[in-house]
Amino acid sequence: NICLLFSWATIVLLSLTRIPGRYLTHQEGLPKLPVPPLNQTCDRYLAVLEPIIESEELNQTRTLVEEFQRPGGVGERLQQGLERRAHKAENWLSDWWLQMxxxxxxxxxxxxxxPGVVLPRLEFSDRQGQIRYAAKLIAGVLDFKTMIDNETLPVEYLGGRPLCMSQYYRVLSSCRIPGIKSDSVVNYASNKTPPRHITVVHNFQFYVLDVYNSDCTPLTVDQLYVQLEKICNSSLQTNKEPVGILTSNHRNSWGKAYANLIRDKTNKESVRAIQKSIFTVCLDAPMPRASDDMYRTRAAVQMLHGGGSRWNSGNRWFDKTLQFIVGEDGACGLIYEHAPAEGPPIVALIDHVVEYTKKSDIVRTPMAPLPMPQKLCFNISPELKKDIEEAKQNMNIMVQDLDMKVHVFSYFGKNIPKSYKLSPDAFIQVALQLAYYRMYQHCCATYESASLRMFRLGRTDTIRSASVDSATFVRAMDDQSIQNSEKVALLEKAVKAHRAYTDMAIRGQAIDRHLLGLKLQAIEDLSALPDIFMDTSYAVANHYNLSTSQVPAKTDCVMCFGPVVPDGYGVCYNPMEEHINFAISAFNSCADTSATRLAHALEDALLDMKALLEQTPKAKL
Structure with missing residues (x-):
């Protein structure tokens, strides 16, 4: 798993009226992603290893790094190759990153x-409420799509610099295609005849729903409601095999099953219709009831995996870039396939759609009858039936193994760190370091994603949240012999160090993608892999026990994703003004991890840090 979202500073939007070709002109005006200086990356690499590597191992790594960067050595040769690639390519990293x-x-x-996203809970009194909301949601997405189609989507700015908008143009009408050893992504939005339909899945059955009238205007909410009602009435009449669950399997297994599935002409046409659709809407059956305090956690697992083969896991096509989920019981959100985009474009779309759904219904007008949405048929051979059963079993194992906790930290939000002139994101990240240290008595490699969208086709780099300064603070925090005033100074230093690393990362000067580029350059050159990449320290540095991301939204929602290592945690958070939404995941198969334990430790860490600032004179600036 590489759940690569994005720690957002304040984003400024600038909307423009339609200018044909504005998107391309905007993109061409963005700078190219730089290749950082080799010596700078090597020095910073050693610095990030310090809090997570034993001193004896670190000394050995220092020797390897010195050898790697010596004049005329292998590092210099790979650096030159990378610089040549950067000169020729639009972005030296993006293709490699997508593939790898x-x-x-x-x-x-x-x-x-x-990743999945949990939206605020809705109350539907009946199935009509579910269908009504789904109709409004579809209309809201189509409204957002109009801005993409007309190139009037507001350009985003960060620190006065425009950001790459390409990810917004990749999330609609796109889909991942499985292969035996590697996958691909297709996007139909730029076709001469772009898709005019979405797919709707209900009771494990897929339907094509045309969402535009003959005059190219989108269907109204009322029209969409009528069409969705037809789908629900039709899909209740039969109970078919959950073909969609095949998309949840291991990619090689799914790749083989896919080749088998599309040998049949009917199946191939049905699959193509799903792949080409603008997006998918999953109308879910109600899940088992949960208490109010467990509701968000249960909704998170529903968004991430559907609850297992007994529930809604077959009511998905997980390769589809965007799948909006509307449950009969009011659980709503989405899941998105990560290859085309990071979290922020998805959240911007969600914010737009949620606002759209709050609009009052327009007065209803008489409607011309619309054709019945087309049901997609699948011919299930005995071999495919076996593949489906295997996918069901594997999905149920994954469901049992996921340990998820959505925690609403209600004591304060962005307001408290801001009142002390501290970065809220950095404050939360230092609290995560403190929580982890208290649980395990050591620091670990920590990933927080940083956006590279200041650059053309920019994706992400890593903010290394475990720093020398954060390690010094977390060790001092519970040491009774250290004065509070000194602890506050160490906390402020740790927060500032994180802020500085973040700024460095978003300007293309972090170490992780550069080191990866040097490694991939060596592989491309067919030369032996340099020793620093075979070193234990490199493996430890890339074993992220904490994989984290801040994904802020105007909507009171939270994004969630799984851990990236078997003994790790996935932590995503949305800091609101007066509370913070956390989604924490771990694996039950690891005896040493617990999402609930980390949630409690994190709450204690945040409260203790606030108390430290409050108890210390002159802490408030």
Whole structure:
């Protein structure tokens, strides 16, 4: 899993009226992703290893790094190759990253790669309420799509610099295609005849729903409601095999099953219709009831995996880039396939759609009859039936193994760190370091994603949250011999160090993608892999026991994803003004991890840090 979202500073939006070709002109005006200086990366690499590597191992790594960067050595040769690549390519990293982080990754996309988003709970009194909301949601997404189609989507700015908008143009009408050893992504939005339909799945059955009238205007909410009602009435009449659950399997297994599935002409046409659709809407059956305090956690697992083969896991096509989920019981959200985009474009779309659904219904007008949505048929051979059963079993194992906790930290939000002139994101990250240290008595490699969207086709780099300064603070925090005033100074230093690393990362000067580029350059050159990449320290540095991301939204929602290592945690958070939404995941198969324990430790850490600031004179600036 490489759940790569994005720690957001304040984003400024600038909307423009339609200018044909504005998107391309905007993109061409963005700078290229730089290749950082080799010596700078080597020095910073050693610095990030310090809090997570034993001193004896670190000394050995220092020797390897010195050898790697010596004048005329292998590092210099690879650096020159990377610089040549950067000169020729639009972005020296993006193709490599897409391939390595996503398309070559063979674990199931479910839990291991695709993030989910839990929206605020809705109350539907009946199935009509579910259908009504789904109709409004579809209309809201189509409204957002109009901005993409007309190139009037507001350009985003960070620190006065425009950001790359390409990810917004990749999430609609796109889909991942499985392969035996590697996958691919197709996008139909730029076709001469772009898709005019979405797919709706209810009771494990898929339907094509045309969402535009003959005059190219989108269907109204009323029209969509009528069409969705037809689908629900039709799908209740039969109970078919959950073909969609095949998409949840290990990518190699799914790749083989896919080749088998599309040998049949009917199946191939049905699959193509799903792949080409603008997006998918999953109308879910109600899940088992949960107490109010457990509701968000249960909704999170429903978004991530559907609850297992007994529930809604077959009511999905997990390869589809965007799947909006509307449960009969009011559980709503989405899951997205990660290859085309990071979290922020998805959240911007969600914010738009949620606002759209709050609009009052327009007065209803008489409607011309619309054709029945087309049901997609599948011919299930005995071999495919066996593949489906295997996918069901594997999904149920994954469901049992996921330990998820959605925790609403209600004591304070962004307001408290801001009142002390501290970065809220950095404050939360230092609290995570403190929580982890208290649980395990050591620091660990920590990933927080940083956006590279200041650069053309920019994706992400890593903010290394475990720093020398954060390690000094967390060790001092519970030491009774250290004065509170000194602890506050160490906390402020740790927060500032994190802020500085973040700024460095978003300007293309972090170490992780550069080191990866040097490694991939060596592989491309067919030369022996340099010793620093075979070193234990490199493996430890890339074993992220904490994989984290801040994904802020205006909507009171939270994104969630699985851990990236068997003994690790996935932590995603949305800091609101007066509370913070956390989604914490771990694996039950690891005896040493517990999402609930980390949630409690994190709450204690945040409260203790606040108390420290309050108890210390002159802490408030």
């Amino acid at each position: 982080a996503y398309l070559d990754y063979r674990m199931p996309v479910v839990i291991h790669s695709s």
